[in-house]
Amino acid sequence: MTNDFLKAFGLTIRDQIIMKNSVEIKGLGTFKAEHTSQQQERKGDGKLVMLPPKDSIEFKADMEE
Template sequence: MSTPSAEDIIKAFVRVTRKKLENGETVQVPGFGTFSVEHRPSEQKEGPDGDSYMKPPRDVVTFEPEQQ
């Protein structure tokens, strides 16, 4: 069995992080920070033409760096 490359390690980290975030879990990386998902409700916005529209609800990934 060969030693995994840095690229292999990063791909594995991304896979695990994505899966946890999709499941609503928070991912804390010691010495780096915390990834989490926040729900943003729908909101009324105004377009460049002056017409208003509803921006749909969505989930966004947020990152909070660890304070040193």
């Protein structure tokens, strides 16, 4: 296992997530892109804030273990 492999590992998953694809890695789990649309949020001090849309990466582990 080399650094190049680890870099490529991260890059590949990232690219697929950006393309809204979910990546399944056997023995580890599934990476999935989640989109959060813009939403209002009331903060603790009472301020109402409109949050911008956001993409996030979700990981669901394989339950084989």
